[in-house]
Amino acid sequence: MSFLSLTSIKKSFGPVHVVHDFNMDIEKGEFVSFLGPSGCGKTTVLRMIAGFESPTSGKIVINGRDQNSLKPNQRNIGMVFQAYALFPNMNVHDNVAFGLKVAGTDKSEIDARVKQMLGLIKLEHLADRFPYQLSGGQQQRVALARAIAVKPQVLLLDEPLSALDAKIRVSLREEIRQIQQQLGITTVFVTHDQEEALSISDRIVVMNAGRADQIGTPFEIYNTPSTRFVASFVGTLSIIEGKVADPAAGAVTIGNQQIALKDPIAGMKGGDSISLALRPEAGSIAEGATGDTSLAGEVVSTSFLGSVIRTRLRVGGDVISFDMFNNPGVAPPVSGDNVTLRFAAKDLLVIRE
Incomplete structure (x- = not known):
């Protein structure tokens, strides 16, 4: 049985x-990461899990308990926001301790838990500093420690790194x-x-546009995108338009050239x-490059x-x-050069949507 279940959620x-x-x-x-462009609905789903928004319809269950009727403070969820959201009038220690104090935890237990959290994020030496005395990365570490200090059953991270440098x-x-991974927290x-x-x-x-276009491992998402949107959004990918010449043989005409796909169409x-779609790392023009398929351009x-x-390459x-x-030691090609790109037929993906 799944730990966090979202069923027929609409908003x-x-x-x-x-x-x-x-x-x-x-x-x-x-x-689990929710990936997509601005406005695709990913943060709205996150906020519904947290209880900040209510689903128009559908059901959210965590550890077997229906969450729809629970307020955010009743869900035992830790959340880290994009803008840190630390209390400016509290030092690092008190920021991390805040949720524990609200829960009525004993002071000695609070101090021990805060020490453990600051050790986890490697900021024990900054316990007495205030947020304005910290770098952006340090502030986000404190926000993370505060979120996990209360031992949440689910940790939610809303673009926590977008305000930081590369x-x-x-x-x-x-x-x-x-x-x-160390704490084993279910994380979105x-x-x-x-x-x-x-x-x-x-x-x-x-x-994409409020829908989950594809759910899978990073390997699956990158190598076998199920829709045109996923193929174009994840990684760099070239879309090649052609005409089916012989579906049984997998033959496709691209411009005035014909190639054969790995499987029948x-x-x-x-x-x-x-x-068709092709990743940039799949092809090579190097002398002696291997591949059962080629295109000149x-x-x-x-x-x-x-x-x-x-x-x-056109x-x-x-x-x-x-x-x-x-x-x-090898000069790259220059504009106007005529070259042959070689690649494996199995690396050509047929885009259906």
């Missing part, structure tokens, strides 16, 4: 439908994951950053339009991205991106 604000028939079961100790974001997300993490979701999640929910006939542009160089009416490792 409307007047005539505007924000969440449409959302269903998900989350296991105890699982780390390097701090990477280190803090790794710390959050480490702490979550909301983000619009695909790298964050892919790097720390057990499963990802890709949301089910549910389509000759002449039908077809959309003209280089449109190259972009230096540090460890890799991304090249855009094939037929589309532009395909592919990556090559930065090798100081």
